[in-house]
Amino acid sequence: MQPTDTKNPDYYHKVVDCQWGCPAHTDVPGYIRHIAQGEYTQAYLLNRESNVFPGILGRVCDRPCEPACRRVRVDEEPVAICRLKRVAGDLKGDYKAYLPSAPSQKNGKKIAIIGAGCASLTVANDLLPLGYEMDVFESLPEMGGLIRSNIPKFRLPPEVIDEEFDAIVEQGISLHLNHRIESMTNLLAEYYDAVLVGTGAPKGRELDLPGRYDTEQIHIGIAWLESVAFGHIDEVGEKVLIIGGGNTAMDCCRTALRVGGRDVKVIYRGERHAMKSSDWELEPALEENVDLVLCHSPEEYIVEDGKLVGMRFSVMEYSVDDDGKKQSKKVDEVIIPCDTVILAIGQENSFPWIERDLGIDFDQWEVPVVDPVTYESTRQGIFFAGDAAFGPKNIIEAVEQGHQAAISIHKHCNNESLTDRLPHGMNLVTAKMGIHEWSYSNDFGYDQRHEVPTVPMEKRFKNIHIEVELGYESGQFKKEVERCLNCDIQTDFVASLCIECDACIDICPVNCLTITENDEESAIRKKIKTPAENYDQDIFVSKDLPQTGRVMVKDEDICIHCGLCAERCPTAAWDMKKFTLKVPYASNEAFDATKKNKQAV
């Protein structure tokens, strides 16, 4: 194998599994260490740099970081990364003074932002310090988009949204609430240097079965959640069926329980493993006594005299045949009585207000054609971000798309190539503080994940405003932060210093190191004492060692970053180094451009 190129930021970035898994590349170990040291404001700011809305995401993020967490490779549960983010949000001090302020003298460029959700406000957040003027149009009376209308208040209190959104708006954007853009043509007639479409995926999918339009008691999930959120609906029938198996279904069933539902069932046509809902969204629902009914495929709404009385389902059985193909078989038919049905079977973006003759192309599914790197549509200067761009994903994805769209908008306004973007950079600084002393807590201990305390069951359902999760108490999160394995403190190896004494190999508690003759990757992976069988994770191969010409090999998969290899190394060939990923944002691009211009002069 060729020696590993650790100068490529991607190599060490990939070792930080949470950060690699996070679409916005949040420096998770970094902020967890801030929390451990009681630096909550710094923890918040570090979060905010990449994910902009730590308070919101600390409650409702889809947390792709947690399944990726290194901890699960040596222990049962991942670090409660998401809920530690909330700790930063809950305990932060006054952070606004640390935010870059918008210059009083504007740069003369004006941007229209349609929709005031997370993607849109991320764009505003990134472009404000650069002196852009921005008009933000929102059809609803409040900002937030999906997180305001579709995420129930008992999971995400409105004050949290207000605070984080206001922090951006306060810096000086023109916000137009209750202002629905009805025509892109009309908008373009006004002078804007660029337009960002961040209107989300507001259209719930329909389930058109017999009886659908014979009653008023069938609702589309996301529209119904929005009506509840804005107080248009405050009651529901007693027997409620939620059709669907995603996170919206979970929000619907738990909301139903809080507006009068007594017997609430979530009905899904497939098996449990096929459900799209996250475990951490399903579990609270089950805890609140929602029935989960699997393998029931809806067939008909049963309506008597305009009143919904039940729903007919085919009971399905699934199997895999000899060729590995999935087979389904109807084995029974049942009628489940109900008085309300809520459909939560998906949502899509919808652009009736964009005229099709503007040069903005749509594909066969009426989804706009958007460049996955620049987020530009087929018409120059018009950008899409968030669910509006590629359909419903999640909040953290929307934030990252916002960051990228902001870079593109800045480049567009400065006549730069949209594709000529700054690469990721990195910084690597030793974590050594003295002999056996590191700037991080390097000891490992088995410790179970600490559960976030919640409001007792009997108090939860009084009204929809009672936030169920209380957030960590200090004793709990102080233990939880210690579960983080500090993956950003990297094992950095300098081949020329190694005397091949094997000290690192002998001390490694997971036996992930070896010194061996160089060979093909598959052969080297087998030579490590704990064979490196997880090909998703890289192995490090050093340059040839000075004394024997063999190579040092490390499997990144199960390393717990305890630093014992570096402590035992007599020549400091191994060192533990703090890795900081440098993610370029619009402001970095702007700074870089000034530098380029100066060089040109």
Place this chain on the structure above:
Amino acid sequence: MSYIKKPKIYGDKFTKNKLGMTFTDYEGAMSTLCAGCGHDSITGAIIQTVFDLDIPPHRMIKMSGIGCSSKTPAYFANQSHGFNSVHGRMPAVATGANAANRELFCIGVSGDGDTLSIGMGQFSHAVRRNVNMLYVIENNGVYGLTKGQFSASADVGSTAKKGAANKHVPIDPCQIAITLGATFVARSFSGDKDQLIPLLKAGLMHKGFAVVDVISPCVTFNDHEGSTKSYMSTRESKREAVYTDYIPPFKEIEISYEEGSTIEVDLHDGGKVILRKSDDSYSPQSRGDSIKNIRSATERGELLTGLLYIDESQHDFTDTENLIDAPLNSVDHQILCPGKKSLKNLLDSYR
């Protein structure tokens, strides 16, 4: 040494041996030796050896004397028996342990000082009695615990850390052992586990006294340019005379060797030692050849490594002395201590 304890980590990813134990289960306390000490590497090799041989920890006894080397039994197999004896007196205690329980796998760890200076007499007699044990000498050429004075194994001309050269002729434990009638003599290097581990396995399974002299650089006092026992100089001067592999009982020999190039020696446990000589000029089964070969290598400035001499035909100490097979702790007290009357009868028999 390190401040934090080495964490014990378990999981499906880690290989288990026939007893269902992981490598970690054979580890001991955290080493307090210097970072990079060759002794720690030998400890690692011993752990690998007993893990691979599926030795139940309660069937093993670890013995040592005094010195850096003699701390190491604390660092492996912390579920086994152990005895940290007086300086240089480990062979006597090991002999006693052997006599009391011949079913124990006995590993003695000693150093060049503990063996070749203060313990020379004890070592010699353990060799000639052919006590059934693996005797590992962690040989670094200096007294590390007392800040690096030359030991009895330091080569003439090898320099101390501050530059003074050694003037006295070294004692070579391998040559000594062969002349004293040892039945298993090997030399290796802490930085070459591929060679060391098979030697340790064969030595432990050999019935009789198996001495393995392991050059184990002292990273603090003897790993500099003028030293002949540094990592660098050992790598440069070592030459493998006999490649050795240990094949456990009931296991097929997987590597195919050219016919006639290897010697197979059957061990008493049913396993085999495979020897492959790097040159045909001598036989590792002849004492005279072995000594001649070691001496001529030394004259060339080479360090001969591998299994230098083996003789499986000799009886070990317990057989020679006709001791009972059963461990004494399983023998009925009445038999062990038959009482005053029996003593009187015995004494009377000599009158």
